[in-house]
Amino acid sequence: MSDDLPTPDYIDTARSYRSSKQITFGGYHKAKRPPEDTELTHVGPGTPCGEFFRRYWIPVAMTEQVTDVPHRVRILGEDLVLFKDKAGRYGLLHLHCSHRNASLEFGVIENKGLRCCYHGWLYDVDGTILEMPAQSAQSRKKLCHGAYPVEEYLGLLFAYMGPPELKPDFPKWDTTQLDGVEMVPYFINYPCNWLQICENTMDPWHTVFLHARVTDIHFGDTWGIAPVTEFYERNHKIYATLTYRIDDMIWVRTQETISPSFSQVGAWWETGREEKYFKRASITKWTIPHDDENCMIIAWRSFGPNIDPEGHGKREEVGVNTVDFPGQTGAEPYEYRQRHPNDYEAQVSQGAINSHAAENLGSTDKGVAYLRRKLRRGIRAVQSGNPLPESERAGEEFLTHVQDTVLPIPPHPADDEQFLKDVTDAVMDVVFQGDSLGGSKRSDFIVEELKKIKYDPRFFHKNHNA
Ligand code: FES
Ligand SMILES: [Fe+2]
Incomplete structure (x- = not known):
């Protein structure tokens, strides 16, 4: 009835x-609570978003985590085992042995491959089963175990988990190849969905409140100044700019997000008070799902005279589930975290999987909306069998655009907000113009052109005292 x-x-x-x-x-x-947006948040095998991730090289562990015993990982809802055989080759295999499903995390690393502890089957890094000891000739089958290719780069291990015939070349990101910059790997686990962690970089207004105004000043006091925020989209990459007026200086900060979940931000110690040009990333990171309700940021912190001449970074605090700036892990006592909330508390507390239908997005959330739209487009492109845009695939030098520039330009007497927007456009124009060049020629060109902006007649107004 x-x-x-x-x-x-x-x-x-x-x-x-x-x-x-x-x-x-x-x-x-x-x-x-309304349910989550499954198209953007569910990442298991066969899901639209999971397939999207599986078109890219993604980091799955730090090199130092792979020792003389196999290392178990969970990536995109799949249980896997990562190892380095005695010949120095990395392998990423499905966790459960193809014979009777014992876990290969208890296997033994050999000169060539990984041997299951239960009945001794031996696996090569590409999944070839090299030995099935004691099996009769009849029962010895030609089998391949599930395996993914692995690349080691600057202390991180990357895997490609998509269809073999669509494997892109391995990218070499420009910010990883700069003179005077050392990339130090780390990761941090989060007990929540990947998207709410990834979105943080495209939420520039959280820095004003969470990091300066609401409880504590986490970085510098200038982070609490209301910035002018602009968004740019170019070659399928999205950029958020935060432009601050600090006395007679204008600080233009550019952060970016590139598919599937790659983003870069400038120095957390930047205050915007001293003239500088095209300073690059202090954090180069991916948000990688373990499954729908767990993820990690896996990343490099940049050290060295080019990015951190005054030595603000603390290398000894960067590594396995730790990084050298506050509030990124849930390691502090609960009450302390209640009184001093930071990124970890704000993002993880949105729930195991954030419910977008329960949000009320406003004008400060343009970047988040941008990012979700861009992801949806990418996910649907993969679903409908379209190739990924060429600009998101690998090249010899994969150009990125993260930067901090601080210009000595005093306030405009009439409309400083519009003035800041115009200066931001001028900075971003120069940064994009550099794309036709590579390597140090590109950064030299950008720095020289950025230095000219303060003399541009549009910005050299009557208050100018330079
Ligand atoms: S379960 Fe692995 S060899 Fe038998
Ligand atoms: Fe933050």
């Missing part, structure tokens, strides 16, 4: 959320 009843409205939680927005004491209508 009840089968004939129509579905009551209150069971449609998303609709209930929408219709109850202005009801005071209306918790009843919001008691059930």
